[in-house]
Amino acid sequence: MDPPGHRGTEMPKPSKPIDAHIAWTADYCKHCSTCITICPVKNLEFKDDEMTSLGKCTQCLLCMKYCPDFAIEVEAKKK
Amino acid sequence: MDYKDYIKWERMPTTWCPGCAIGTIFKQTAFALADLGLPAEELTVVSGIGCSGRAAGYFNVDSVHATHGRAIPVAEGIKRANPRLKVIVFSGDGDLVGIGGNHLLHAGRRDIDLAVICVNNGIYGMTGGQMAPTTPAGEKTLTSPHGSAYAPLNIQGIITSNRRHWFARASTFHVAHLQRVIREAVERPGFAFVEVMAFCIENFGRRLGFKSGHEMLTTLKTGYKLRPGTEGLLGDGELGVVKHDS
Numbered sequence: 001m002d003p004p005g006h007r008g009t010e011m012p013k014p015s016k017p018i019d020a021h022i023a024w025t026a027d028y029c030k031h032c033s034t035c036i037t038i039c040p041v042k043n044l045e046f047k048d049d050e051m052t053s054l055g056k057c058t059q060c061l062l063c064m065k066y067c068p069d070f071a072i073e074v075e076a077k078k079k
Numbered sequence: 080m081d082y083k084d085y086i087k088w089e090r091m092p093t094t095w096c097p098g099c100a101i102g103t104i105f106k107q108t109a110f111a112l113a114d115l116g117l118p119a120e121e122l123t124v125v126s127g128i129g130c131s132g133r134a135a136g137y138f139n140v141d142s143v144h145a146t147h148g149r150a151i152p153v154a155e156g157i158k159r160a161n162p163r164l165k166v167i168v169f170s171g172d173g174d175l176v177g178i179g180g181n182h183l184l185h186a187g188r189r190d191i192d193l194a195v196i197c198v199n200n201g202i203y204g205m206t207g208g209q210m211a212p213t214t215p216a217g218e219k220t221l222t223s224p225h226g227s228a229y230a231p232l233n234i235q236g237i238i239t240s241n242r243r244h245w246f247a248r249a250s251t252f253h254v255a256h257l258q259r260v261i262r263e264a265v266e267r268p269g270f271a272f273v274e275v276m277a278f279c280i281e282n283f284g285r286r287l288g289f290k291s292g293h294e295m296l297t298t299l300k301t302g303y304k305l306r307p308g309t310e311g312l313l314g315d316g317e318l319g320v321v322k323h324d325s
Binding site for chain 1: 083086088089091093095097098100101102103105106107110254291292293296
């Protein structure tokens with residue numbers, strides 16, 4: 001039993017940085033390719049089941065907003 | 080608060096199919112809750128049966144996975160017993176509108192303070208893609224191989240037939256709008272219903288010839304347009320909010 005007030009969660013599994021701004025978690029990815037097709041600059045690509053970035057990321061965060069499985073995380077642009 | 084605080088990470092990855100729309104709606108709900116900064120102790124999620132019913136178990140808040148169609152009565156009981164709680168119902172169209180249609184009618188009539196998020200994919204997805212009350216006319220499903228012969232149920236009509244009402248239609252493609260209406264629905268004191276137009280790729284889309292979830296996502300992009308303002312009812316293919324507060 002968790003003590004009262006304990007949130008009872010682990011943190012997300014460690015993700016792998018694939019770019020200066022993008023982190024990808026292989027354990028969560030279901031290879032649905034939604035992020036690849038939604039990306040407006042065609043930055044993402046699968047290479048042997050591994051997500052790769054072509055270095056064109058504009059940090060629009062669309063892939064992160066659409067990813068149904070929390071597999072891709074993009075750092076927001078600093079204002 | 081960060082959206083990561085609202086998710087049970089030890090339950091991830093979810094059981095939903097690759098590219099499923101529910102994942103995006105679940106994520107946008109977590110974003111909206113984080114935006115509102117609601118503490119987990121003041122939040123309860125109730126869901127019914129179906130793929131989207133799984134969401135209750137993935138939120139890191141107190142939650143109930145109710146029996147089929149009975150998500151709204153359970154949520155209403157929670158709200159009446161402890162009015163301090165914000166109660167969110169996250170369920171599918173087959174559960175809320177099909178099996179639990181009567182509860183929806185009366186919860187809307189009584190204007191209970193609930194935020195209902197209805198994932199409308201037009202079929203009973205979990206059981207294999209049978210025709211549901213929300214299946215568009217002429218659409219081929221497992222149990223209507225020659226196309227559905229009936230017109231879909233008008234959810235907007237059910238909700239807006241009450242004097243005080245708040246109804247929003249959003250889609251999985253228009254994520255910014257989706258997040259905004261979920262936030263408004265949770266904030267509104269009274270019955271707030273968000274119909275999210277979604278899709279089921281495995282049990283519906285594949286039968287219609289779609290190759291991936293993203294192909295179905297683009298049909299939402301072309302099929303729906305945002306309507307500004309809250310005047311009058313939403314037409315077919317329009318997303319927006321309909322409300323009346325007095």
